[in-house]
Amino acid sequence: MTVPYAIREKAYRAYLEFFEVAERKRRWSLFDDIPWDKLDGATHTEQKAVCIETYCAEELYVPDYSSGGLSLTRPIFGAAWFQMCWSYEESKHGLVFREFLTRSGLRSQAEFAAFEDLVFSKVWTLPFATGRQMACYGALQEVATYLAYKEQKDKAIRDGDQVLAAIFTFVSRDEAAHAGFYRAIVELEMAEDRAGTLADLALVISQFKMPADGLLPDYQERLRTSGAGISTRLFLTRGLFPTLKTLGTSRAELKSALLAHPAPANDALISTA
Numbered sequence: 001m002t003v004p005y006a007i008r009e010k011a012y013r014a015y016l017e018f019f020e021v022a023e024r025k026r027r028w029s030l031f032d033d034i035p036w037d038k039l040d041g042a043t044h045t046e047q048k049a050v051c052i053e054t055y056c057a058e059e060l061y062v063p064d065y066s067s068g069g070l071s072l073t074r075p076i077f078g079a080a081w082f083q084m085c086w087s088y089e090e091s092k093h094g095l096v097f098r099e100f101l102t103r104s105g106l107r108s109q110a111e112f113a114a115f116e117d118l119v120f121s122k123v124w125t126l127p128f129a130t131g132r133q134m135a136c137y138g139a140l141q142e143v144a145t146y147l148a149y150k151e152q153k154d155k156a157i158r159d160g161d162q163v164l165a166a167i168f169t170f171v172s173r174d175e176a177a178h179a180g181f182y183r184a185i186v187e188l189e190m191a192e193d194r195a196g197t198l199a200d201l202a203l204v205i206s207q208f209k210m211p212a213d214g215l216l217p218d219y220q221e222r223l224r225t226s227g228a229g230i231s232t233r234l235f236l237t238r239g240l241f242p243t244l245k246t247l248g249t250s251r252a253e254l255k256s257a258l259l260a261h262p263a264p265a266n267d268a269l270i271s272t273a
């Protein structure tokens with residue numbers, strides 16, 4: 001299907017703004033900006049290892065995310081180039097988590113290799129069929145990841161862990177920027193087709209889950225016991241509801257859209273007060 005030029009041009013402008021900020025203000029170096037010499041074995045625990053390992057697993061699916069995303073965004077320059085830039089930035093996140101695990105001694109090279117085998121035994125596939133639905137998903141998934149990483153940054157600062165404080169400062173900033181781009185795309189879609197976009201957003205919310213959920217064994221248990229997860233209330237109050245406000249919609253409007261286009265699975269995120 002041919003995408004109208006006006007939409008392609010607006011997506012391009014949104015990406016150019018995203019890319020300029022990334023190049024001028026947000027780029028960071030795994031080698032120069034992380035104080036690896038401050039690694040402190042006294043602060044390392046198995047709980048911390050499982051937390052970082054779980055985040056790393058999410059990032060190891062980047063090849064799957066990228067191929068799926070590009071299959072949907074190829075006709076739209078701004079969206080496709082964002083997908084490639086996003087893939088680069090997310091690959092850095094996986095790399096920095098892996099380096100932390102191995103440099104700290106929390107995981108040996110052999111242990112991490114076995115973990116990679118476990119992760120790569122499953123393939124992530126697109127949870128939704130259209131680019132617009134995936135933009136809605138991206139807006140929610142990225143803000144959820146930002147909130148999780150910000151929680152870890154704050155914890156690292158309290159614990160005096162300078163390495164993780166630096167890592168989570170950089171990766172949470174990236175995730176916030178990614179969420180912002182996806183929101184901009186959803187706003188463009190709403191300007192063109194508000195009813196259809198709201199129906200897609202309601203569908204995505206009703207079926208939302210994180211990428212590795214269902215792929216990584218014991219994923220929910222990992223989140224709970226390692227402290228890697230965030231509460232539903234935190235996601236709602238600091239993620240979903242602010243996103244809806246930015247998009248100029250509300251739970252009431254989404255409930256109407258969901259009733260008009262019923263979907264299976266979990267509609268609690270819309271109906272929860």
